Amino acid sequence: MTPGSSVDRQLSQRTGQHWLALIVALALIGSIIAYNLATMRHRTISQENQRLMTQARVIGQNIQRQLEATSRALKGVISDLPGLQGSQNLAQANKRLSVLADAMPGIRTLFFTDTKGNILAANRPELIGRNVAGRQYFSEPQQHPNPDTLYISPPFKSVLNAYVFDITRMIPGPDGRFAGIVTAGVDPDYFEVILQSTLYAPDMWNTINHGDGIRFMTMPYREGQAGKNLAVPGSLFTRHKESGQPENIFTDTAYATGEYRKVALLTLQPKELQMDKPLVVIISRNPDAIMKNWKNEAIFQGLLFLMTCIGSSAALSLLHRRQALFEQKAQRAEAMVQIRYQLLEYATMHTVDELLQYALDEVCRISDSPVGFYHFVDPDQQALTLQAWSTRTLQEFCKAEGHGMHYGVDQAGVWAECVQTRAPAIHNDYAALPNKKGLPPGHAPVIRELVVPVIRDERIVAVLGVGNKGNNYTTRDAEEVAYLADVTWEIIDSRRAQQELKHANELLATEARIDFLTGIYNRRMFDGLLVAETARACRYNSPLSLIMLDLDHFKQINDTQGHAAGDHVLQKVAELISGRIRSHDIFSRWGGEEFVILTPKNDTAQAAVLAEILRDMIEQYDFGNGLRLTCSFGVTRHICGEPAEVFIERADTALYQAKHNGRNRVETA
Template sequence: MKQSSFFSQWLILGIALLYLGGSVAFNLNRERQRVDSSERERLLTQARVVRENTAHNLTAIKQVLMQLRLQKKMAGQELNEHLATLTDAMPGVRTVAILDAKGVIRAANRPELVGGNFSQRDYFSGPRQGHDADTVYVSRPFRSSLGVFALGVSMAIIGPHGEFSGVVTATLDPQYFFNLMDSVRYTPDMRTGLVHWDGDIFMMAPAQTAIAGKNLNQPSAFFTQHKGSDRDANVYVGKVYSTGDERMVALSTIRSPELKLDKPLVVTASRDVAEIFSAWRSDLVKQGGMAALIALLSILVLYAFQRRQRESGRQLEHAGETLRAKQVEIQESEEKYRAIVETTDTGYVILDGNGRVVDANAEYIRLSGYASLEQILGHNPVEWTAQHDQERNREAIRKCLETGAIRNFEIEYSDPAGQATAVEINATVLRRKGERQIVALCRDVSERKRAQEEIRHLAYHDALTNLPNRRMMLERLSLAIVQAKRYQRSLAIMFIDLDHFKEINDTLGHDVGDELLSAVAKRLSACVRGGDTVSRQGGDEFVVVLTEIAQVDDATLVAEKIVKVMREPVPVREHVLQITISIGIAIYPLESTDDPIELMKKADIAMYKAKKGGRDGYCVYQ
């Protein structure tokens, strides 16, 4: 046999091994990118959940602080008790206090703090120096006089002549935020944290006592890079400054024009890099070892084959048989590559030039809703596409054949039972076996879609009662005011508060109180029309928006109905509770304002008049 024939054989083997190695490397790299991308997205999602919940709490706290600045009537023990009631209604707050211009506490939900001078605290010096009535000042984490590592939010009290008159402040409850951050951890190695904009660590779950209060505002820290990026969310991978270990870290900044924080807070969510890629490294060892073994065996076989050829030209026929054996080995290598494709969690499908299936792996068969490859061979994927997406899918296949590729195309597949699955498709046109074919990778994104929907729902609904929260209520109230103004109609807003609800919580427990609030929410919803809005503001406070009323009596009739319904006994577990409510009503446009917040304040004032009038009734703002 000529030397050139030996060289050709080695060249063929080299190409085959390069193909095998490249295929393994490509799939391993693609899997690593998928793991990396999936984990980044998941960490950002968990950080976003903490950010939305924390922002919601801060918004509620800001509203309370703004109301306290307007408080003029109460003082002394009565004011302290009022602050205690407000604190009980806000699960994320530990302490609420009012300080005078010298930093002396004049009222607090904890009486032992009254009279103390706290002018040296950030939560007092910040508002005093900033002198802005609309800004919420966030202090650096500190150890309070009660021995708790805490963080304060405060607002300045500005006098009638623009002078600084004091501060209203709320200290965040560390246990509440620890529970919030701990609830989003989905693996033991995951950590979540809350960091002040100046870099001080306020909270870490699980608890990390060694780094409590540590400052992350260092040149090499991911926190510093995030601050300098001008982006609300980032993901970094590398050695973290606080602990020195390798982690993937998602950072998400809490800030909004509505809150107007002087210094935002940053949510962190991280995982150990080694844990993230542990399964992938195991696959790397297995597939790399298999590829190396195949390469070694192939080289040894070809070497022995050529040696025999050199020994005797009479073995030429045998050389042909060895070549055929080599072709069998190559076929086996392709089958092993096929096995790799079958083990991936990404769907793999090949379509011919007419859009019909010619090959697919097990994951794609699952996505199609069928049980075997034979059931989908020769069929067009449009057949198992949800009806509302069928035309889009036809157009996508046609566009792919025209342009050569489609990227990040999302549709819904529907199995024979009607169960829908959200699928993301990336496809490329290749020439295989003499014809143009579409090679597509299909990924199940149903879980991601559900997570996005859940986040959207949490942003607009109260977690306990599933009623619209303050954010949704304000949006609906603003829209109702615009429509009422355009069509010269009236509307009413009711501010509702349960009478003596704190006594129920204190005597029967918060679990009974929560079930009572859920029952009240259902009764309120049953008392209004479908187009009206019933929302929970927090604690035992509810707001009802009545659209399209003809006269004030329409609102008072609804209020009388609600008061009467609420007097009926409420069975909660083994208890039968007798409750009453107080309602404040404000009418648009009688109150000469189209500001939703102002209307709510007037309804709130009317509600307090109803309470002073003996409770168990309503009052229209005059």
């Protein structure tokens, strides 16, 4: 056996061991990738299921609150009927219904009928006298009378060519028999807002459907979907109803569109409302869109794994030959990183000009160059500004005009070609260049040069050059100089960005107008809006009312349960009121536990009705751990020409009167 064969065998054995180790490592990596992808897929599906159902619940909660408010309003109308019926009281009844409908977002029409279906009073005058006996929202209570039942009519097309449904209660006569109905017709625009607010993906659909299967609304709008009957055998709607579960998630072909979808279904039929028919919220997404990121990640990781296999195989073949080269590059890279850290540290205690001088000195040291310069390039890419020479250049070579010199790119030397080519320029025989230009008086003589551009957002922002190295500049020199030029600009740009950010933060701080605790307008913002709204009300001769409210005995909450509990109460009160008032009402924290609500187009009576609703809502709310509280309200209407201070003082007087009269009440002034 020859020594050569022994060496070859050892080399072959070592190579085999390397390949075996690589195969095992790649198999392990492949297994980990496969496991991670499977886990990611399961997590993606699970998270999307949870997210869809969460959105369905949010919609359901909003609809339930609307149903509860409407049910209370209908019961209130029924209890007040003895004082509203009769020809002499119909005008008062119409006004009461109008005020009630205006104060309730989501309700478009509100009326009551006699036993024959004739509309006796309504918030819309054109409806009075019409007969609705043929409508299902009348015939259903008539045929199955129950004063405790809240009747939900199937969606039907209104005179405005939009699908609506009615929420109805039976009016019991003295003997308890059917004596007519009081009904509220929903406002489709309100429910569109609810559905629109929960859309979080372009492929998502939100729908509201009647318990009998008739689709009420789809968002985004799709032609032919409203009014469609989903209660057909095998449909996802039917499968949901047959399951007997209030919530379901299916991934299958949707009957309504024929498209493959992931669908979350939620049945809304609270026991306390005693609804005759439920509403079903359906939210769906395209499964391909849901899994798109996962598929892309799987493809990416698969390609990455394939590239890893190919690259690692090639790397293994070149390992021994390139090991020394890698070590050398690693040392150079470490030196570059070390210089970067030095520049960062230097920048913390020196000016930008001092940093440039220091950076140039380091670049010249690394590249063995006695000459170095740094120019900024104007945004138009047509002019340059000399920012700095290296220390050695100034001391030994260059007496030409320096810092701040501004001139066009076309006036610069051949080194400026890096601006046109957007790449490093290396001239190792400067004297032989045919297009070189003369040097200014006192300029350092040029033997050879290396110039690199710094590029940000497709623009050249700076140019760094070195010159007169003892031997030729190489590609490695260009890479290292480019890296340090880029690092220098990065630090300079960061310093500029910090100054701009500081200025922006100061500007934002002066413009802040939101109360940090409750998230509603603060007093400063309210003052500005009050001026605008009072001017608008006077300009259009429109009523404008102010509601001022104060939490009763709020100090006791802070004293007994702590300021955290007090903050929680303030936040929940703001949340409750924000969810109940109109979008154009102006709600602000006035100070401490006081709030104000500016209600355009509401007179004192209408504002007082709203205040009473809010007072009752807050009184009934459980703030946690059995904590309850009440509010006192002062209401007044703006008088054109009076100062804002008088307007506010009058509301405050009414609030004081409410406090004086026992709290938990509404007073007007």
